[in-house]
Amino acid sequence: MLTSLLVLFASAFLAATILPFYSEVVLFALLRQGGDPLLLVVVATLGNTLGAVVNWVLGRYLLHFQDRKWFYFKPQQIERAQQWYQRYGFWSLLLAWLPIGGDALTFIAGIMKVRLWLFLLLVGAGKAARYVSIVYLSAAIP
Numbered sequence: 159m160l161t162s163l164l165v166l167f168a169s170a171f172l173a174a175t176i177l178p179f180y181s182e183v184v185l186f187a188l189l190r191q192g193g194d195p196l197l198l199v200v201v202a203t204l205g206n207t208l209g210a211v212v213n214w215v216l217g218r219y220l221l222h223f224q225d226r227k228w229f230y231f232k233p234q235q236i237e238r239a240q241q242w243y244q245r246y247g248f249w250s251l252l253l254a255w256l257p258i259g260g261d262a263l264t265f266i267a268g269i270m271k272v273r274l275w276l277f278l279l280l281v282g283a284g285k286a287a288r289y290v291s292i293v294y295l296s297a298a299i300p
Contacts, residue, residue, distance in 0.1 A: 162188055166198060167205035174209025174261070174285075181206060182292050189296045199293060203286040210254055210264040210281050217268020236269065243270050251280035255288040 166188060170181035185202050189195060223229050224236070243250070243266050251267055254260045267277055 159193075162191075162193065163197070163201050167201050170202040170205030171209040174206045174264070175212050182288075185289060185292050186296050189293060195293045199286065199289045202289045203282060206255075206285045206289075207278060207282040210261075210285070211274075211278070213261055213264035214268040214272070214274070214277055217265040218271065219268075221269060239266050240270060243267070248272055248276060248280065251277060252284040254281045255284045 166181065166184050169179055169184040172179040173181040181202055185198055188198055221236070224233070239262075248267070250263055251272070254263045256263075264277075264281060267281075
């Protein structure tokens with residue numbers, strides 16, 4: 159069981175970074191094998207939230223290198239991202255679980271210097287809700 163939990167944690171962690179990975183499939187398989195839903199949701203949420211922290215850290219410290227030639231983002235792109243975030247605010251972090259755009263939200267939160275405790279609270283809540291919905295959907299499938 160410990161190996162299964164580690165696989166779930168790793169898949170959830172990787173899924174929250176810029177690497178394409180789908181932890182929901184692993185969670186669904188473990189639920190089908192009779193895993194404890196509460197434990198699985200906690201492990202998946204923890205892994206996915208900590209993976210999002212990687213994006214937050216990258217965003218937080220990325221701007222230190224913006225004057226370098228190799229820096230990928232143009233100042234206009236950063237300014238646009240900051241304006242978007244200021245418009246929708248930190249509540250948008252509840253949507254960090256989305257497969258498209260969720261990783262960008264966590265990255266932008268780092269650029270915008272969102273406090274880590276607030277980031278963890280909102281991102282963790284959104285990601286937990288996603289995994290809870292997977293538990294309920296898996297129970298509905300015969």
